[in-house]
Amino acid sequence: MVVLDTTKIKDINLSLSERPAIPTPEQDTEHIDIRGRHGSLTKKYGFKDIPYSLTFDFLEDTPFKQAFRKAKIVFFKAKKLSFEDDPDIFYMIKSVEIEDALNDVLEYGQFTVNFTLAPFAFEVTKLITITSQTTLTNAGYESEPYIKAYAAGTGKIYIGNQVVTVKDINGFIEIDSTMMNAYRKENGLITNLNNHMIGDFPVLVEGKNIIKFDGNITKLEIDPRWRWI
Structure with missing residues (x-):
């Protein structure tokens, strides 16, 4: 049905x-x-x-x-x-x-x-909270995740061989790989933060994806958006 x-x-x-x-x-x-x-x-x-x-x-x-x-x-x-x-x-x-x-x-x-x-x-996926090195396994086709990085300054996000730098963040930054946009949505207002992100929008490849972060990043929330063909 x-x-x-x-x-x-x-x-x-x-x-x-x-x-x-x-x-x-x-x-x-x-x-x-x-x-x-x-x-x-x-x-x-x-x-x-x-x-x-x-x-x-x-x-x-x-x-x-x-x-x-x-x-x-x-x-x-x-x-x-x-x-x-x-x-x-x-x-x-x-x-x-x-x-x-x-x-x-x-x-x-x-x-x-x-x-x-x-x-x-x-x-149908849910947000995954990451506070330390984590491995996410993608059983389907390469996906374009949503990532919310909490930070008080500058840090790097590592997903396999991919590196994304977020700089001068006060609170959090949202990275949407499908929309290819970095922003913050708060109290109904959207702030463009593309100039606070360095690197390509990350993907989750088929198989294992080792995820970690450093610097002033305290945690990540990731919606992996698993997908199939």
């Missing part, structure tokens, strides 16, 4: 027309033919967004048109798509297109929703 954010489709009187396929992203790949070379030269880039369509049936005691209008609001507002039989995984919704509904009978209707999903299947 489909879940949109926290709303189960059965709660808006919908059901799937058939069991859904499991989405998989397509990798952006380039094949270049070079004269004199056996086979093509292959370059692999990132993964593409996932086009994903689901068809829903509506069986209800009230007229379909009214219920369809209410259901569309839920679809267009949703940011996450998940399934009840795999509750620890979700997909990020980038856009939604709803096709015209079939409504041959007053209290019956069917319609198809065309989603554009971000390329990865994400695990």
